[in-house]
Amino acid sequence: MQVVADAVKLFFKEDFIPAQADKWLFILGPCLSMLTALMSSAVLPFGDSFIIDGKSVMVQAIDVNIGILYVFGVVSLGVYGIMIGGWASNNKFSLLGAIRAASQNISYELAMGMSILAVLMMTGSLSVREIVNNQHGGNWYIFYQPLGFIIFLVCAFAECNRTPFDLPECETELVGGHHTEYSSMKMGFYLFAEFANVFVSSAVISCLYFGGFNYPGMDWVEVKLMGVFGNTTGHNLATAIGILVMLAKSIFGIFFFMWVRWTVPRFRYDQLMNLGWKGLIPLSVANLVITAVAMLSGWKLVGMWAGVILLLVVVTALWAMRPKRKAAIA
Amino acid sequence: MSLFETIKNLPSIWYVFSFLSVLTLFGALGTIMSKNPIHSVIYLILTFFSLSAHYILLNAQFLAAVNIIVYAGAIMVLFLFVIMFLNLKQESEEMKRNRTIAFAVGIGIVLGGLLILYLRKSEREYPNVATFNSQTGMIESLGSLLYKDYMLPFELISILLLAALVGAVMLGKREAGERHF
Numbered sequence: 056m057q058v059v060a061d062a063v064k065l066f067f068k069e070d071f072i073p074a075q076a077d078k079w080l081f082i083l084g085p086c087l088s089m090l091t092a093l094m095s096s097a098v099l100p101f102g103d104s105f106i107i108d109g110k111s112v113m114v115q116a117i118d119v120n121i122g123i124l125y126v127f128g129v130v131s132l133g134v135y136g137i138m139i140g141g142w143a144s145n146n147k148f149s150l151l152g153a154i155r156a157a158s159q160n161i162s163y164e165l166a167m168g169m170s171i172l173a174v175l176m177m178t179g180s181l182s183v184r185e186i187v188n189n190q191h192g193g194n195w196y197i198f199y200q201p202l203g204f205i206i207f208l209v210c211a212f213a214e215c216n217r218t219p220f221d222l223p224e225c226e227t228e229l230v231g232g233h234h235t236e237y238s239s240m241k242m243g244f245y246l247f248a249e250f251a252n253v254f255v256s257s258a259v260i261s262c263l264y265f266g267g268f269n270y271p272g273m274d275w276v277e278v279k280l281m282g283v284f285g286n287t288t289g290h291n292l293a294t295a296i297g298i299l300v301m302l303a304k305s306i307f308g309i310f311f312f313m314w315v316r317w318t319v320p321r322f323r324y325d326q327l328m329n330l331g332w333k334g335l336i337p338l339s340v341a342n343l344v345i346t347a348v349a350m351l352s353g354w355k356l357v358g359m360w361a362g363v364i365l366l367l368v369v370v371t372a373l374w375a376m377r378p379k380r381k382a383a384i385a
Numbered sequence: 386m387s388l389f390e391t392i393k394n395l396p397s398i399w400y401v402f403s404f405l406s407v408l409t410l411f412g413a414l415g416t417i418m419s420k421n422p423i424h425s426v427i428y429l430i431l432t433f434f435s436l437s438a439h440y441i442l443l444n445a446q447f448l449a450a451v452n453i454i455v456y457a458g459a460i461m462v463l464f465l466f467v468i469m470f471l472n473l474k475q476e477s478e479e480m481k482r483n484r485t486i487a488f489a490v491g492i493g494i495v496l497g498g499l500l501i502l503y504l505r506k507s508e509r510e511y512p513n514v515a516t517f518n519s520q521t522g523m524i525e526s527l528g529s530l531l532y533k534d535y536m537l538p539f540e541l542i543s544i545l546l547l548a549a550l551v552g553a554v555m556l557g558k559r560e561a562g563e564r565h566f
Contacts, residue, residue: 077423080423080424080427119446120446120523120524120525121446121447121449121524124447124450124451127450127454128450128453128454128457128458131453131454131457131458131459131462132453132457132458135430135462135465138462138465138466138469139427142423142465142469150469153469154466154469154470157465157466158466160462161459161462161463164459181524
């Protein structure tokens with residue numbers, strides 16, 4: 056209710072455009088943010104299929120065979136809304152916020168893409184529905200890709216500009232960041248775009264790593280429901296349960312985002328860049344190698360975990376042996 | 386009236402194609418004609434988008450997605466990034482001279498004319514509508530082609546990219562004694 060009330064309140068506030076601002080771009084910024092935030096959910100399968108009049112209808116907007124690339128492309132466009140809005144405000148703080156957002160998104164996109172690649176190697180398909188179907192029967196990729204999941208999660212936080220990565224709107228340094236000059240519903244669009252991004256990224260995470268609409272024992276449930284209600288109604292009911300499961304997973308993801316928001320403090324900007332370039336990208340390359348070796352060795356699950364543990368041991372050993380000289384400079 | 390009838394009877398893909406073409410040309414013209422460099426970059430992004438839409442019309446979905454991710458998503462962000470840092474008050478003198486513009490237009494017309502001329506003269510092989518495989522542009526066939534038939538060029542290009550990557554890191558590295566920003 057609070058969210059709805061806020062939206063109504065924002066509509067009635069004064070819509071102000073700074074005198075020196077670039078008017079069209081100032082309006083375009085929040086529009087682009089909202090557009091890209093809403094576009095990315097188009098390829099996500101929220102459920103299996105409904106049978107209506109003997110025809111099977113997928114619970115998914117479009118099932119393209121480049122599904123996950125589409126999500127990736129739209130996410131990489133999300134930064135334009137922030138950049139254009141921040142620049143058009145004609146304000147130093149907004150510009151700084153916009154530039155922070157841009158460099159942060161570009162840096163974390165790389166690691167994100169490489170952690171997705173490991174999932175794609177296991178599935179052999181870019182279609183999100185195919186990825187979800189491959190996790191049928193409890194084969195959730197979080198069990199196979201523990202490291203990839205952590206990398207993806209961290210990158211998702213960074214891409215959504217959520218705490219601890221919300222440097223673009225860090226009040227203590229930048230007033231309000233890219234939306235300092237915005238008021239009324241344009242401000243609201245930026246905020247809603249952020250929440251929509253949080254929802255979409257939790258939905259993507261549940262599709263990629265938590266099996267989407269799959270849940271343990273779903274075949275048994277479907278057979279039972281078909282036995283009780285007949286084939287069509289039973290299948291439809293089972294799909295409805297699948298949709299609820301998918302939504303529950305996404306909502307847990309949102310809950311997790313909020314959880315972290317109130318737990319972890321903000322990074323410093325150089326820490327954020329170091330984590331992205333020197334931490335996550337090498338880790339995701341290592342994850343790719345581990346995935347490839349484990350798939351070739353034949354024992355997928357065992358190989359994957361053995362590889363991750365080996366990596367942890369090596370990293371810890373190297374960390375302990377690192378030269379101490381660096382500490383003096385930092 | 387017959388022109389109107391012809392237009393009405395065109396397949397709907399023609400409408401899409403003409404709309405996209407107009408949009409592409411609008412973006413391209415906006416890129417070179419707008420005074421503000423930021424506007425130029427945004428028009429260029431629009432152009433890339435409509436080019437990606439053309440790829441989708443050609444049923445090359447992977448190419449379209451990669452075009453958006455690499456060009457619109459990464460390279461243009463960097464362009465925007467650099468231009469935002471530049472001092473926009475200084476306009477470059479070079480583009481104001483009429484001779485430069487005249488030369489640019491002349492060269493553009495000659496190159497474009499040559500391209501159209503040779504495209505019209507060359508003997509193209511049109512795909513047979515009955516036997517054409519609609520999966521040609523899809524990622525599966527593209528991948529198997531790249532990793533089977535064109536393995537060597539593909540690997541060579543990846544080495545080239547790696548060299549460029551290392552070079553970029555070398556250029557960006559701060560050497561000892563150089564001033565900090």
